[in-house]
Amino acid sequence: MRLSPALALLPLLHACTCMDQLHILYEWKQLDYQFPSEGARQQALASKEFVPQNNIPMGLEVYEDRLFVTVPRWRSGVPASLNYISLTDNSTSSPKLIPYPSWAAHAAGASRPEIVSPFRVRADRCARLWVLDSGKVASLEPNASTTYPPAIIVYDLKTDNLLRKYIIPDDQVKQDSGFANIAVEDSDCENTYAYAGDVGKGGIVVYSWEKNESWRITHHYFHPDPLACDYSVKGYNFSWTDAIFGIGISGPNADNFSTLYFHPMSSYNEFSVSTEYLRNTTVADENFNAFKVLGSRGPNAQSSVSFVDQKTGVLFYSLVNLNAVACWRTSNKDYTMKNQGRIYMNEETMVYPTDIKVDYNNSLWILSNRMPIWMYGTLDPNEVNFRVFSAPVLDAISHTACDVTPRSDILDKFVNKIKNVTNDIKSRIKGSSATCVHTSYYVPIIVLSWFIAQFIAK
Ligand SMILES: *[C@@H]1O[C@H](CO)[C@@H](O)[C@H](O)[C@H]1NC(C)=O
Ligand SMILES: *[C@@H]1O[C@H](CO)[C@@H](O)[C@H](O)[C@H]1NC(C)=O
Ligand SMILES: *[C@@H]1O[C@H](CO)[C@@H](O)[C@H](O)[C@H]1NC(C)=O
Ligand SMILES: *[C@@H]1O[C@H](CO)[C@@H](O)[C@H](O)[C@H]1NC(C)=O
Ligand SMILES: *[C@@H]1O[C@H](CO)[C@@H](O)[C@H](O)[C@H]1NC(C)=O
Ligand SMILES: *[C@@H]1O[C@H](CO)[C@@H](O)[C@H](O)[C@H]1NC(C)=O
Ligand SMILES: *[C@@H]1O[C@H](CO)[C@@H](O)[C@H](O)[C@H]1NC(C)=O
Ligand SMILES: *[C@@H]1O[C@H](CO)[C@@H](O)[C@H](O)[C@H]1NC(C)=O
Secondary structure (H helix, E strand, C coil): CCCCHHHHCCCCCCCCCCCCCCEEEEEECCCCECCCCHHHHHHHHHCCCCCHHHCCCCEEEEECCEEEEECCCCCCCCCCCEEEEECCCCCCCCCCEEECCCCHHHCCCCCCCCCCCEEEEEECCCCEEEEEECCEECCCCHHHCEECCCEEEEEECCCCCEEEEEECCHHHCCCCCCEEEEEEECCCCCCCEEEEEECCCCEEEEEECCCCEEEEECCHHHCCCHHHCEEEECCEEEECCCCEEEEEECCCCCCCCCEEEEEECCCCEEEEEEHHHCCCHHHHHHCHHHCEEEEECCCCCCCCCEEEECCCCEEEEEEHHHCEEEEEECCCCCCCHHHCEEEEECCCCCCCEEEEEECCCCEEEEEECCHHHHHHCCCCCCCCCEEEEEEEHHHHHCCCCCCCCHHHHHHHHHHHHHHHHHHHHHHHHCCCCCCCCCHHHHHHHHHHHHHHHHHHHC
């Protein structure tokens, strides 16, 4: 019998205690928008400016009472590619999307609209919304595609005014470039840096808010691993050669620089670098050893998006083949399979976790969107296809390898000791086998083992 991908990865998720504490807050079968009127909606449908099945939510962000949702223009018929829903409106769990900052910002007139096609956005702690605009329209429909230069667009979240629109200069954009992910180093609201990952060509474009300038950093760790390009999600097998994708930024270290944790999408490894080496191209080129390999998540463990919760120092990341979200404590010096924790895994609801964020009230947010089925097959409009999950970070990581409470360290040690005893017993009875057991199941074993140990000691 062939091992299923999930079983093959059990070692990675062994620390799981089957908690899966997240709640589904919103879910959609198909996306819909809050058009100015029902007439306008009908007109958009008739003119194919709105083609419901071509709309897929890709990125999310939460700030105060708004949840932002991006809908890239991968195919035609996307009326607005950056939207929000109001978290205070609890009248429905499938709310209509409201274009941000306005319908006008998305109007495809003769010239480039204000916002073309962002995949991910980031709200910084200085109340600015950073929008990384890929600039690509209908890239999955070659007969209809258009490409504008990618841009970094910044809005004031207090007023929703456009603060800045920075077109990434031509010499920093390569032929196959694709700008999908952005991390913002905002420890200083003036001297802020944004890091935009180029998933197509393996690079990071660094933008300085203070200087209003950008430059491109390259490193071989940004490239895909040719042995990690095959994927299998819900029966769809495909090969992607995606370069740098997940970029998570830590809070400031003692030297006031942050650590950027990153991985190419087609890779099993995690890497890191101090932002000291990203803030100057010459310094980066002269210090290629400053880019570190942290370790491997193991076979089948390709990850798309990632995010660091700066308060707990936990790195959250998706596992696309496993329909799961996992975590690693950045204070943990070893990046090993054993030290990865499982946050949530579900073959129905967590198919393609596409974005992960922690808001400023310590809640974790995850969006899943079944993207491979949308891309290579067809989503069933009678099923729920898109889901937003949430939970307080401390609940999400509780009883996982990322738990930050002292209780967990003691419990981990205890559980490991007992596991050694029980594994030893098990291996004597019949070979060993890995199982995922709720911690509470250990309690009777712990008590029993303690008595046995006392007995043996005598
Ligand atoms: C945090 O939560 C409070 C209470 O729900 C809310 O008023 C506030 O806007 C939130 N802050 C942010 C930055 O999201
Ligand atoms: C929606 O929220 C309001 C205020 O928070 C509350 O009074 C109301 O009961 C909620 N409605 C539902 C359907 O949960
Ligand atoms: C481009 O081709 C796709 C698929 O063949 C079709 O659905 C779409 O309507 C076409 N778009 C235009 C603008 O011709
Ligand atoms: C930033 O630089 C761009 C050109 O690279 C320029 O168009 C824009 O006006 C500048 N913005 C500010 C706020 O200086
Ligand atoms: C897809 O990949 C999985 C896992 O590698 C494999 O078991 C399955 O046979 C493949 N399916 C097809 C149709 O190739
Ligand atoms: C870091 O920044 C703080 C506040 O700006 C400053 O007081 C401190 O000297 C800085 N530390 C280093 C190592 O530069
Ligand atoms: C980058 O670093 C080099 C070497 O330390 C230095 O000569 C150069 O001035 C720096 N460039 C910028 C733009 O700060
Ligand atoms: C459990 O066994 C492993 C290897 O056999 C060992 O490295 C580890 O220290 C043991 N743990 C405890 C708590 O005894």
